[in-house]
Amino acid sequence: MATPHISASPGDFADTVLMPGDPLRAKVIAETYLEDAREVTATRNMLGYTGTYKGQPVSVMGSGMGIPSMSIYAFELFNEYRVEKIIRVGTCGGVSPDVEVRDLIIAMGASTDSSVNRTRFGGCDFAAIADYGLLEAMVNTAKTAGLKTRVGNVFSSELFYHPKPEIFTMMKSHGILAVEMEAAGLYGAAAEAGKRAVSILTVSDHVVTGASTSAEERQNTFHDMMQVALEAANAVD
Numbered sequence: 384m385a386t387p388h389i390s391a392s393p394g395d396f397a398d399t400v401l402m403p404g405d406p407l408r409a410k411v412i413a414e415t416y417l418e419d420a421r422e423v424t425a426t427r428n429m430l431g432y433t434g435t436y437k438g439q440p441v442s443v444m445g446s447g448m449g450i451p452s453m454s455i456y457a458f459e460l461f462n463e464y465r466v467e468k469i470i471r472v473g474t475c476g477g478v479s480p481d482v483e484v485r486d487l488i489i490a491m492g493a494s495t496d497s498s499v500n501r502t503r504f505g506g507c508d509f510a511a512i513a514d515y516g517l518l519e520a521m522v523n524t525a526k527t528a529g530l531k532t533r534v535g536n537v538f539s540s541e542l543f544y545h546p547k548p549e550i551f552t553m554m555k556s557h558g559i560l561a562v563e564m565e566a567a568g569l570y571g572a573a574a575e576a577g578k579r580a581v582s583i584l585t586v587s588d589h590v591v592t593g594a595s596t597s598a599e600e601r602q603n604t605f606h607d608m609m610q611v612a613l614e615a616a617n618a619v620d
């Protein structure tokens with residue numbers, strides 16, 4: 384049973400799928416962190432793998448960039464492949480002055496300028512929030528590992544190159560921690576399907592201060608994020 388965008392067979396995906404935006408990052412995650420990983424889909428080169436982490440099955444697949452792309456893959460994974468949990472593992476740009484590059488952010492909520500959740504929710508405003516159990520597992524995992532995380536509201540932007548920089552001032556004054564491009568769409572898709580989702584993000588740059596990370600720093604923070612995401616995936620039923 385292939386879907387229009389995924390060529391995997393029924394049962395190829397684990398209950399939990401980790402989703403970075405970049406499909407090549409999915410390949411690196413599978414090769415670095417999973418045991419016995421095998422490719423389960425490559426339609427449009429949106430690579431997906433299933434293996435085990437510390438003995439428990441887990442999958443990883445790219446989501447592409449932006450809410451429309453994430454919405455397609457999350458819909459098909461939740462509804463056609465019976466996936467129960469999606470954990471977005473991505474990057475974001477810091478917005479709050481309290482956020483620094485390399486910080487780990489867990490998106491408790493995701494605001495957005497996209498209308499997809501209104502479309503899903505009969506024209507009403509939908510509070511796009513993470514699954515509490517997954518969020519709690521991540522916070523606890525990070526604490527145990529001695530890693531600092533920031534938990535709060537992010538902004539899932541339709542545009543990477545935003546024509547109105549003042550939007551970041553508005554975000555800042557409303558307590559937005561960081562900007563990225565998929566979490567609100569993922570949370571809406573999970574709610575619509577009655578499934579569970581959470582997003583963990585590393586701050587790759589700061590959109591207000593202009594600070595950015597070196598390749599080596601990005602790699603170290605990426606490792607911390609993967610440790611938190613994979614341990615949390617195993618901790619939750």
Ligand SMILES: O=P(O)(O)O[C@H]1O[C@H](CO)[C@@H](O)[C@H]1O
Nearest residue numbers: 403404405448473474563564
């Ligand atoms: O690193 P990923 O997961 O792709 O996330 C961020 O990076 C991309 C933009 O460069 C967008 O997808 C944004 O959400």
Ligand SMILES: O=c1cc[nH]c(=O)[nH]1
Nearest residue numbers: 474475476562563564
């Ligand atoms: O969406 C994103 C991701 C990283 N940095 C940004 O400024 N925006």
